Amino acid sequence: MKKTNKIGIFICDRYRRCAGGKCFKSLKNREGAFSRYKDMNVEVVGYTSCDGCPGGNIEYAVDEMKANGANVIHLATGLIVGYPPCPHIVYFHDYIERKYGLEVVYGTHPIPEKYLKMHEKLGTWNNDEWQGIIGATMNDEKMRLAYN
Incomplete structure (x- = not known):
């Protein structure tokens, strides 16, 4: 039996109305940061926004995700590509890992x-x-164009 990774996903609050189409497409196809799960089962146990700068939901939502079995948290691509990119992304990363x-x-x-x-x-x-x-x-240009 394949290992099941339970993941939580945080999106930027700018995109709080996002239905997750690109994230869920890439998870299904194991593309982008989800390529790491190529030979594994994955269950999403949480999907929420950071709640806007400075990211107050990071402090609270991880509790619920972890209670639901999350063993990996993804900071969504929207936090990386926004204008400007999330100024707190490294802090979120370090905070979640350490706490x-x-x-x-x-x-x-x-x-x-x-x-x-x-x-x-x-x-x-x-x-x-x-x-x-x-x-x-x-990823390569062909893949990036598929996510435009």
Whole structure:
């Protein structure tokens, strides 16, 4: 029997009306940051927004996700590609890992091509820290275009 990973997903509150289409498509297809689960079962046990800057829901919603069995938390791609990207994303990552002992993954679905092009023009991700953050969601152009 394959291991089942139970995951929670946090999205940026700017996108609070998002139904999760790109995230759930990429989870189903094991693309973007979800490619790590290629040979595993995955169950989503929580999907919510950070509740807006500075991310007050991060403190509370992880409790529920963990109670529901979450062993991995994903900080959605929307936190990475927004204009500007989430200024608290590294803090969220570190806070969840340290307080809850859970693995935290940057990203969900592949970065859409249109966001990559704009952030390249802006120079947003031109440092080592951001290169580490975008790594799991930086797919080839064909994949990025499929998520535009």
